[in-house]
Amino acid sequence: MKKFISTVQDIWKIEELRSKILLTLSLMVVYRLAAQVPLPGIDPTQLTGLANNTSDGLLGLLNAFTGGAFAKASVMALGIMPYISASIVVQLMGIAVPYLQKLQKEGESGRKKINQITRWLTIAILIIQAPTYLISLPSLGIPESAFLLGTGPLFYFSSILLLTTGTVFAMWLGEKITDKGIGNGISLLIMIGIIARFPASFMQEATSRINQSNGGLIMILIEIVIWFVVIFASVLLVTAVRKIQVQYARRTVAGNIQDVAGARQYIPLKLNSSGVMPIIFAQALMFVPGLMASSENSVIKSIGVAFTDIFGLWYNILFAVLIIIFSYFYTAITIPTNKMADDLKRGGGFVPGIRPGKETADYLDTILSRVTLPGSLFLALLAILPAIITKAGVQPGWAIFYGGTSLLIMVGVAIDTLQQINAHLLNRHYDGLMKSGSKRKVAY
Structure with missing residues (x-):
């Protein structure tokens, strides 16, 4: 424990690393605050039906990736997922499109052009996804009375513009974290959205076990131990x-x-x-x-x-x-x-x-x-481990954290971020986060 505290103190001593970490944390807080802002014209007190319909299934998974913004009809409801979709499409097109293959071989200048193509493709995807999301809101449980200004052209135009702006803003935050902060910004935004649902999911599982006499504290302890074992296995896989x-x-x-x-x-x-x-x-x-x-x-x-x-x-x-x-x-x-x-x-x-x-x-x-x-x-x-875990009586919201994309993203992003912090420490001749020992001495 002393080694860990000493390492944290070393991190704080390095001004550049300290600034990068503080900037990263600040931008992630901005992203989470923006996710709480509902679309204008929608009454946030009447979104119970939407929250219930997106609590599980495929929509529940999408809601988890956006940190709950999808179920709150937030300006960040689509999150960073359209950008991820655009990135996947560009990567697949890179196999068959000669122009993209050429850009991939041009180094940094080619990477910048590919990023620009990905951004424009993200906006194109948003033009389709944003109206689809808005049109599906009534069928997902939002009553007509929740639309304070109605569902006319003005509502759709302003909401599509805001949803597009929200995703572009999230994309900008992610790129700023990557350039000026620590870790991969896009991955960190996805991870922070997933982690945002962790406390509520765990409390729901704990309440279910205790109030319904369904194993009590012993089962909760067993579930936590199994969860750590799965995390360890995920680290080994990565x-x-x-x-x-x-x-x-x-x-x-x-x-x-x-x-x-x-x-x-x-x-x-x-x-x-x-x-x-x-x-x-x-x-x-x-x-x-x-x-x-x-x-x-x-x-x-x-x-x-x-x-x-x-x-x-x-x-x-x-x-x-x-x-x-x-x-x-x-x-x-x-x-x-x-x-x-x-x-x-x-x-x-x-x-x-x-x-x-x-x-x-x-x-x-x-x-x-x-x-x-x-x-x-x-x-x-x-x-598929979450599906297996649910057969043991685990709540679906908590089971998602036992595997799948959620856990692997959290493990992968955590390892990548720790490696970057470790590199900064070793470059300044301090002990890394992943090794023990005293400060490294430099021979002059």
């Missing part, structure tokens, strides 16, 4: 790597080429190279079968209803299969084994026992395929 040994016959040291026989390094291939993206892709597709629930055909409607229950059997079977498929797909498009093999060859490195060039690329691709299988299976298990 950080686990398969090291491919690389040997260099020649290495460049201080500008001079020296023969360093036997010098070895490793290529780390992550067990889960695709991160949380397969779950996000799969979840986006899972909204499609749910649309069939509004069909007039009884057979199609029954199928649609089965896929609207995020804790149902058929939903989770299809969800798990899609996650495994997308894990391989996303890994294939983001891990260029051919480029890795070429870079290795140019640098004078080789995998022992494997010829440089194509054979090395094939070898890396084979290893990557093998490690992706257990990684994708584990990821699928974590994604």
Whole structure:
């Protein structure tokens, strides 16, 4: 504990790091305050029906990602999700569109152009999503009396403008956090929205266990222990790597080429190279079968209803299969084994026992395929774990935190942020957050 307190004090001593953390926290507070502002013309006291209809299911999941803003008819009701959707579309288009492929190879200037394309695509998505959200509000439980100014053209125009502005503002906050603060801003905004629902979900579960004599404090304690075990497993999934040994016959040291026989390094291939993206892709597709629930055909409607229950059997079977498929797909498009093999060859490195060039690329691709299988299976298990937990009597709102996108985003963002803080500490010759020991001494 003393080591931790000492590390926190070291963080506070570094003015640059302190400023970055304070700026990040301030912008996240601004985002959360904006999420509490309802759309003009809607009575916030008559949103009980909307809150009840978005407490579970697919809408409940969307509401969790926006930190409850979706159920409050807030100016931030759509949150940062349209930007995430635009980012996914741009990434997928990068496979087939030569212009985007060219931008990806142009370094920083190309990245800026891709970001600009993503922003404009976000606005295009908002032009569709914002009216859809507003039109669906009455069917989601908001009575006519809640629309104080009616639902005329003025209401729709102003609300669409505000919803679009809210998402653009959230996007700007995220980019500012990334540029001037600490951590990935967009991911932090999603995480803070998820965490915002954590206390209410836990209290609901605790109240249910105690008031209904459903296990009491013992069951609450057991659930907390299981939750920490799942978090530990998620950390292992995020950080686990398969090291491919690389040997260099020649290495460049201080500008001079020296023969360093036997010098070895490793290529780390992550067990889960695709991160949380397969779950996000799969979840986006899972909204499609749910649309069939509004069909007039009884057979199609029954199928649609089965896929609207995020804790149902058929939903989770299809969800798990899609996650495994997308894990391989996303890994294939983001891990260029051919480029890795070429870079290795140019640098004078080789995998022992494997010829440089194509054979090395094939070898890396084979290893990557093998490690992706257990990684994708584990990821699928974590994604459907909330559905398994609910069978034990856990409240749906609390079960969401036992796996799926919510938990993996929180774990991934926390690790990424800690690594950035750790890097700042080590650069200033302090102990990192992830290691123990005394302050590092520098020899002059």
